[in-house]
Amino acid sequence: MxxxxxxxxxxxxxxxxxxxxxxxxxxxxQSNLVFFFTPTQVAKKEVPLxxxxxxxxxxxxxxxxxxxxxxxxxxxxTDGAESVPVVYTGILxxxxxxxxxxxxxxxxxxxxxxxASQVLAKHDENYMPPEAAEAxxxxxxxxxxxxxxxxxxxxx
Amino acid sequence: MxxxxxxxxxxxxxxxxxxxxxxxxxxAVLAAWGLYLGLLVAPTDAQQxxxxxxxxxxxxxxxxxxxxxxxxxxYCGLTLVFNTRLSAMMARxxxxxxxxxxxxxxxxxxxWGRPTWGTYWVWDARLTSELVxxxxxxxxxALANAFEDPRRGDRxxxxxxxxxxxxxxIIYFSVQWWNTLHQGSSVSFKGTSMHVTMLTGxxxxxxxxxxxxxxxxxxxxxxxxxERERRAQWVREAGAA
Numbered sequence: 330m331x332x333x334x335x336x337x338x339x340x341x342x343x344x345x346x347x348x349x350x351x352x353x354x355x356x357x358x359q360s361n362l363v364f365f366f367t368p369t370q371v372a373k374k375e376v377p378l379x380x381x382x383x384x385x386x387x388x389x390x391x392x393x394x395x396x397x398x399x400x401x402x403x404x405x406x407t408d409g410a411e412s413v414p415v416v417y418t419g420i421l422x423x424x425x426x427x428x429x430x431x432x433x434x435x436x437x438x439x440x441x442x443x444x445a446s447q448v449l450a451k452h453d454e455n456y457m458p459p460e461a462a463e464a465x466x467x468x469x470x471x472x473x474x475x476x477x478x479x480x481x482x483x484x485x
Numbered sequence: 486m487x488x489x490x491x492x493x494x495x496x497x498x499x500x501x502x503x504x505x506x507x508x509x510x511x512x513a514v515l516a517a518w519g520l521y522l523g524l525l526v527a528p529t530d531a532q533q534x535x536x537x538x539x540x541x542x543x544x545x546x547x548x549x550x551x552x553x554x555x556x557x558x559x560y561c562g563l564t565l566v567f568n569t570r571l572s573a574m575m576a577r578x579x580x581x582x583x584x585x586x587x588x589x590x591x592x593x594x595x596x597w598g599r600p601t602w603g604t605y606w607v608w609d610a611r612l613t614s615e616l617v618x619x620x621x622x623x624x625x626x627a628l629a630n631a632f633e634d635p636r637r638g639d640r641x642x643x644x645x646x647x648x649x650x651x652x653x654x655i656i657y658f659s660v661q662w663w664n665t666l667h668q669g670s671s672v673s674f675k676g677t678s679m680h681v682t683m684l685t686g687x688x689x690x691x692x693x694x695x696x697x698x699x700x701x702x703x704x705x706x707x708x709x710x711x712e713r714e715r716r717a718q719w720v721r722e723a724g725a726a
Contacts, residue, residue, distance in 0.1 A: 337566045344647060351651045355662075362663045364609040385664060422603030424532060432666055449602045452532055454671040455678045456540070462531030 365432045371443070372411040378437055384413055385432040385451060393427055406431060406443075417445040424450035492571045494710045495719045501703040508700030515693035522686035530683075539597040540683070544671075545691040547590035549698055550618060551653055553583035557625070558650045561643035573639035574713060576646065577629055578706035582698050584622035591615060602666060610659035611667035614652055621649040635713060 355362070365385030366376045376382050389412055392405040400419060404427075405412040415433050425431060430451030435444045457465075491497050523541035530537040557579040563572035594612070595605040606612065629635075629642035660669045671679045672687075679687070714720045 333566050333568075340562060340565055340647065344650065347648060347651055351655075355655070359663075362610050364607070364663065364665050367664075422601065424601050425603075429532075447604070449604055449607070449666060451666055452601055452668055453678075454668040456530050456537055456671060456683050457680045458528035459531040461680060 367408045368406055368411040368413045369408055371413050371437070376437075381434060381436050381446070383432050383434045384415070384443060385430070386412075388425065388427050388429055388431050390427045403442075404431075406433060413443050414441070415443045415445050415448075417448050419448070421448055422450040424452050426450075492569060494571055494574070494714055495717075497571055498707055498710045501707050505700050505703040505707075508696045508703065512693050512696035512700060515689055515696060519686055519689035519693050522682065522689060527682045527686050528680065533601055536597065536600050537683075539593050541686055541690050543590060543593040543597060544687055545694040546586045546593065547615070548691055549694045550583060550587035550590050550615070551656060552695075553579055553586060553698055554618060554621070554646075554649070555653060557583060558646045561646040564639055564643045565647070570713070571710075573636075573643065574706055574709045575702070576643065577626075577639075577709050578702045579698075580622055580626050580629070581705065582701045584619060584626070586694065586698070587615065587619040587622060591619065607666050609665040609667055610663045611656065611665050614656040614659050617652055618649075618656060621646070621652060625649070 365383035368384060368386050370376055371384055376384075384406055386406040386408040389405040389407040392403075392412075394403050396402065398418075401416065402418075402421065403414065403416045405414050407413075415435075417433065417435075425448065430453065432449045432451050433443060433445035434447040434449075438444050491500055519541065523538055527538070529535050557576045560572040560576040560579070563569055564576065591612075594615075598607075599605050625642050625646050628645050629638045632638035632641065659665060660667055671677060672684065677684055711720060
């Protein structure tokens with residue numbers, strides 16, 4: 330074997346071993362790499378109830394209620410199966426809307442309500458002019474829901 | 486044809502000098518066209534309004550940040566296997582441009598995230614792995630220059646670059662493997678979820694970034710060649726002339 334062939338094989342072998350190692354490590358850390366938990370996981374208590382965590386899903390239609398002070402807002406986050414009631418005081422991102430994606434960080438209070446310290450909007454990867462979106466809506470296209478469920482983590 | 490003709494530093498030095506301006510001209514023309522499409526022709530987005538137009542910078546630079554790392558790693562592999570001089574110089578020349586594109590992708594992403602998500606930065610898998618890519622570029626550059634003997638620097642840094650390749654699939658698939666705040670890919674091998682004018686603008690901008698990266702690499706590799714070969718006969722002759 331030529332030295333260069335040996336070196337090529339050593340590099341290929343090293344990279345393959347590294348790839349396998351990385352895959353194993355990432356697989357082991359799977360649950361820690363999750364950015365948010367789904368409402369189903371919250372309902373099943375598969376979440377760290379004693380500390381802060383994030384819950385993500387869609388803002389359930391018709392559940393957004395603003396309090397008197399105009400800064401406190403309550404809504405429900407749903408993944409289609411379960412939903413979590415959330416209370417938040419502060420300024421919401423521009424893209425916060427009923428039926429759209431949201432990720433809230435906070436903890437579950439004694440009454441089962443999720444007290445959020447931060448609310449982030451999660452938008453999907455569809456880009457289209459308003460007219461096209463309107464047309465899809467009229468055709469009853471369930472775009473937002475499909476896309477939120479399409480992500481790896483929320484399927485489990 | 487002799488495939489190794491252009492792998493000789495003096496030959497490639499002259500070739501790079503002749504080609505680089507053309508790539509810059511192409512980059513400028515494509516960028517002008519792409520920005521025209523992106524900022525004036527493409528419609529606003531139904532959800533985000535005009536804010537989404539960051540995409541015309543953000544996605545091309547993010548793509549280039551990953552692609553350049555891949556190309557750099559290929560040159561590093563050639564360096565380790567064949568011990569070729571020019572491949573190591575090419576890898577060194579690519580690194581700063583790759584780091585720049587990574588930085589622009591992170592930077593524009595932060596300014597896109599603030600109005601849409603409500604935050605400049607989150608530690609989700611996509612953003613974190615892209616930041617790791619920036620540190621890999623920095624690490625490569627630091628290690629390549631940490632040795633008295635540049636050939637040793639080449640080999641040490643090449644090894645680091647090859648190890649870092651593991652990060653590329655992590656960046657690309659992070660939005661599929663884990664749930665992240667970052668949305669999934671709008672363009673994949675299966676198709677696209679973007680309006681056609683928006684997509685065209687983004688692709689034209691990507692080609693502009695590509696042409697710029699080639700031009701910048703060729704210019705930089707010329708200075709790397711000159712520095713490395715300063716004691717060689719051909720450089721002295723060129724200097725004396």
